[in-house]
Amino acid sequence: MANPVEFSQKVLEAIDARAQWYEETVMPKILEDYRLVHTCVRNFYDLMIKKSIIKEDPYRLDQKISGIKSPENSQYAETDRANVIGVRFAEYETMLDWICTYYKFSVDNVSITEIKKLLDLNNSFLWNNLSPESNSPNTRGLAEMVNEMRRNSDALSASAISNTISKCQKGIAELDAALKNLADFEKEFYKGKIRREVFSHPKFDANKAFNSPSEEMNQIKKTFPAVFSKTLPFYTQLVEDLVKEDQDANKEKLQEALLKKLAIPQKVEKKKKKKEVDPKELLLNTAQSLCAFSTPLQTICTKLDENNQLIQAQANSGFAKFLHALHKAFGIAEKPVVYEISIIEKSTGAQKKEKIEFNPFCADLQKRMNFYNAFALRTSPAYKKLLAADEKRILEFLNKQISDMKGIAQTLKGFDAYFKNSAGPEIRSKIKGLSMELTALNNSTINSSQYLADYISYVEEQEQMKKLGITE
Numbered sequence: 001m002a003n004p005v006e007f008s009q010k011v012l013e014a015i016d017a018r019a020q021w022y023e024e025t026v027m028p029k030i031l032e033d034y035r036l037v038h039t040c041v042r043n044f045y046d047l048m049i050k051k052s053i054i055k056e057d058p059y060r061l062d063q064k065i066s067g068i069k070s071p072e073n074s075q076y077a078e079t080d081r082a083n084v085i086g087v088r089f090a091e092y093e094t095m096l097d098w099i100c101t102y103y104k105f106s107v108d109n110v111s112i113t114e115i116k117k118l119l120d121l122n123n124s125f126l127w128n129n130l131s132p133e134s135n136s137p138n139t140r141g142l143a144e145m146v147n148e149m150r151r152n153s154d155a156l157s158a159s160a161i162s163n164t165i166s167k168c169q170k171g172i173a174e175l176d177a178a179l180k181n182l183a184d185f186e187k188e189f190y191k192g193k194i195r196r197e198v199f200s201h202p203k204f205d206a207n208k209a210f211n212s213p214s215e216e217m218n219q220i221k222k223t224f225p226a227v228f229s230k231t232l233p234f235y236t237q238l239v240e241d242l243v244k245e246d247q248d249a250n251k252e253k254l255q256e257a258l259l260k261k262l263a264i265p266q267k268v269e270k271k272k273k274k275k276e277v278d279p280k281e282l283l284l285n286t287a288q289s290l291c292a293f294s295t296p297l298q299t300i301c302t303k304l305d306e307n308n309q310l311i312q313a314q315a316n317s318g319f320a321k322f323l324h325a326l327h328k329a330f331g332i333a334e335k336p337v338v339y340e341i342s343i344i345e346k347s348t349g350a351q352k353k354e355k356i357e358f359n360p361f362c363a364d365l366q367k368r369m370n371f372y373n374a375f376a377l378r379t380s381p382a383y384k385k386l387l388a389a390d391e392k393r394i395l396e397f398l399n400k401q402i403s404d405m406k407g408i409a410q411t412l413k414g415f416d417a418y419f420k421n422s423a424g425p426e427i428r429s430k431i432k433g434l435s436m437e438l439t440a441l442n443n444s445t446i447n448s449s450q451y452l453a454d455y456i457s458y459v460e461e462q463e464q465m466k467k468l469g470i471t472e
Helices: 004-050 078-102 112-122 137-151 155-198 213-228 236-247 251-262 279-315 318-330 358-376 381-388 391-422 435-467
Strands: 338-344 351-357
Touching: 004 078, 004 137, 004 155, 004 236, 004 251, 004 279, 004 358, 078 112, 078 137, 078 279, 078 435, 112 155, 137 155, 155 213, 155 236, 155 251, 213 236, 236 251, 279 358, 279 381, 279 391, 279 435, 338 391, 351 358, 351 391, 358 381, 358 391, 391 435
Parallel strands: none
Antiparallel strands: 338 351
């Protein structure tokens, strides 16, 4: 096999190719799985609140999140179970929301340490073993609550609970498997960083290093701080594995095994009969993708309400406050809050002024959020209604939803600009921007549009094949 320098070059080429494969294939799937789990967890959280099993955490949306952190899993008094598990489950849902909206899934960003944090978060509640006998305090508490909900639910609700738990079990199992495989690759990616950056550093003496395993380890240890400073931890075991691959008596086998391990998995062409594609299922997948709009819409509703209160408080004079109190005392309806905002038409780039009545607009956002969430469960009435419709009607419905969300996004941009520009110096720092949520809405729109494009492409392909007299 090649000498250490030549072998390093081969390894780096293999790592780069494998990294690209992860970026294009694995990372998007991991994010998709997290979004599915989050939707289920969010629905479960709402259901527990609705059934008065827990109380909503009023400070949940005020949390400042800067990185992945699991909720506490320590023991608690049984009398405090509803409060403790309620807060911890809210933290779990909020963290999943943050991961789905803001976390960057890439080979560079998802380090070995980050993977451990993600795995710990995944198992904050053990969905595959929801038992009152569990050793995990969080799992034990949640299991008790699930049993309580089932006792007080009708057959349909009990089925929805079981379905949600089943989806969480499946989603977490797939995430754990994907993350453990990724962790294995990240170890090689870490060793690749050493080969790429330490071996090429002026302080690294290759002539000395490749004389003996101990000298290579010494050269790496000496050069490592100069290259990575405090940005990368020094994993002794991984560096020892690297040295063995270069100079161990069994290095040929180790090198061959490593290159085989880094090879990109090849898709096996199966000779079995091609699975028939159900075009309606493609449409229903699009409908389920609408669930992704719910999370950013919820945050937007909260921020809009807070910004509105700040702007209204700023505008109200002493006399206006007196009138408000008078109206309230005598049950007189308040004058609706109307904002004139600038909206840019995406197709033409033209700017127009539009008056929007604030409360009905926010009520529509809330209604949409709940409506889209319903598609997460295939047992929900909304999903069943869609299932009963023909493809043409489903297609029209989905086109309208995507078109509506594009229009809503433009209106929200107008509100974002209005609130920022209308805020006086004394409240400007308190105005909450919508840029992150608007990005999440845009990404969800692109995702749903892609699902729809897959359906249209398939239908057009089938029509073309029929015209040509080709049948499968």
